[in-house]
Amino acid sequence: MVFARPKDALARAETVLGNDPTPLHASVAHQVIGLWQRDFGDMRVALRHLRRARDLAADAGSAEREADVLGTLGVALVHAGRTRQGLEAFEQGVDRGTGHTRARVLYRRAYAWWVLGHHREALDDVRRAIPVLRQADDVIWTARALTLRATVHLALGRPERADADFTAAEQLWDTTGQEHDKADVVESRALAAYRAGDIPAALRLFDEAAERYDRLGTPIFMFYIRRCEVLMAAGLAREAVTEADAALGVLDGIGGQSTRKAELLLTAAKAARLADDPHTAIARAAVAVRLFAGQRRSWWEAHARLVLLDARVATGRTSGRLVADAAALAERLAAFGSPAAPEASLLAGRIALALGWTEDAEKHLKVAARSRRVGPPLARMTGWAAQALRAEAAGSGRGVLEACRRGLAVLDDHRMTLGASELRARATAQGAELAALAQRATLVSGGPRRLLVWSERWRATVLSAPPARPPDDPALVQSLTAFREIAARAEEARIDGRPVPALEREQRRLEREVRSRTLHIRGESPGSGRRFDPGRLLERLGDGVRLIEIAVVAGRVQVLLCGEGRVRRFEAGLLADAVTEAEHVQAGLRRLAHPGADGRLPVLEAAGRRLEQLLLGAAVPHLGSGPVVVVPPGRLHRVPWALLPSLRERVLSVSPSASSWLRAQETGPPPGGRHVLVRGPGLASGGAEVPELVDRYGRPTVLEHEGARVPAVLDALDGAALAHIAAHGTFRADSPLFSSLRMADGPLIVHDFERLDRSPYRIILSSCDTGRLANVGADELLGLVTALLPLGTAGVVASSAPVNDAAVVPLMLALHKGLSVGLSLAEALRDARAALPGDATHQATGWAFSAFGAA
Known part of the structure; x- marks a missing residue:
């Protein structure tokens, strides 16, 4: 019962103890309480009850009962970090038990071996236990043993064997009422899906397991460790840090398992390293190493040392000692059969390269490169990164580009298994190093056209295809509607000065629900579609049009000027300086949004001149006099390009990539030419332009006041030729796909736009921050604008x-x-800026708006 209805089992055991039981029955009750405390509560209390259960079993003269309790006690001692005592308890249990009981003790010892990282010993014990458990027709323990064997197979990189055992275990669980065990097998299936490369399925199954555990009221820390592993693989490292730290807090609060604390610290260290926080990674990993060493868990200790070493190198440390340490770790991990061994070899090779030890680097990188042809996508990426570094060290530009091409192709296929645009964008971070290596090699020997190809290869790839989604997902629609209602109520309460904590908590819960449902969606199309062709770009640019693609190689801005049938390269300033200057410009625009700041206008214009020098450099005299398309990297997406002197009077548009500009150029308007005007609440001007525009467009669809509700707005926007939305905009840096436009019934968010069959051919968003985007992954952008471009805008x-x-x-x-x-959008915006009054507020307003795309 303790793994079917844990709370009921605990209450029953306490009732038994209150009724003066026999030693035999008291032993069972104490064992149940010990089990509950071991897995869900205080480890010290668990050990006290389990030792009492052992003593009572001896008093009762039952060797079988004593053996069973010793198996439970052995697991508890291992989880408490008392490994030697735990293994002694198992030896005693195996000696005292016979037949069926001994098989149960062997299963428990196999579980302990798995916890300790002794996978071969775990398989030996569980293989001895399964036939006996089957012969005894013990369905529950056979299912447990099969689940454990599957989990060990996963740790050894054998997903096919694991899947067979999980399937067999599930069939057995279906015949039982063991609700906790059933939740555990759902969690295990999530891990198997992740190991097989299906991250959306893994996230869905983890959410299902979490719901089951919540119903049972059982905090399961292995669950958090596993889910954090998948979050990291999905590019959600900061979320993994938050979840691991929260779980550590709960575990410490209840005095829980020492083994799980060490594993959570390792998880938090990995996540912090991936989130570019090496100092936090060092702190967490160092404690994990000490705990694992004290627990005699050498498999786990080696993995923690790898994270610790990698984080130290990330802070700039290099030495011959570090090379030796990484190489020794690679050998230990390989001996354990760990899939992490190539990562350690790659790390050794990187440090050796930094020291100029090319022979040592080649030795280690060669070992790491062996993983490029087998295993899951991210392991193969490690191998191709090692191969690219080998080629770079050997001076083979062609070898670098081939390794980068092959590695990014692996990541392409992996990325397109993800249906959610957020996951696709974040997954590109795994390819950032390969893209940078290719750009570096091309800069040395490839020429401007090839550098343009590699600049495009891993830029704004999320725009290459619309996000996948089920044709009809009523649950998602229901969650979006509930979120919108709660968000509107919270906004109304804020305006009225009423307290909103309860509403905000519910809003955050619904946000998590909406996001979870979108992250579960699996991608439908393999690969990333048509490759970028610079020849096609030059043809489409035609006479007089210039496209400026800004690449960044080794921190320096490279300006690729496309037009007149050729691509030319100009070197400009440092990216870091340009980012700093762009932040100053944003601050200036914010000040000028308020009347009375005219004295700041010259300061802003001077900043525009500095930005031009940093971003365009010597390319300025070669821009000609025609239209210009700017393709900036993600970190420069907030630059108001119309502020730059050489671009101020031009027809100017901005695009996340040259590829997306080409797609926009080749997108035709929808039939019917329907015009939609929307006016939401909350604007200081009241959206005063909307009534003025009605006559200009004959009989447009006008949605305002209570008519401007999200379902009606989405219905009108779908397939429109032109939409103008005057509504208060909110950018969410913490969760860009919840950036919104305020409608009468609440926020219209990016997730809503992603449900459109076809977004408007042209769309004008006339309020603050609607063009802001979050820079994620390698060079990806998430926000309102990038949600619209793949959907037909x-x-x-x-x-x-x-x-x-x-x-x-x-x-x-x-x-x-x-x-x-x-006129096109870019032409009309150029003329509109010129028609504005000359005061600072109007000028700043004109510079703040950009035309994105090509219409």
């Missing part, structure tokens, strides 16, 4: 900074005047 006008609502109105009216006479 060819052009967007939006603001990347706070703007003055009143100053927006004349800008928008002038913009639509240009559109109504056939």
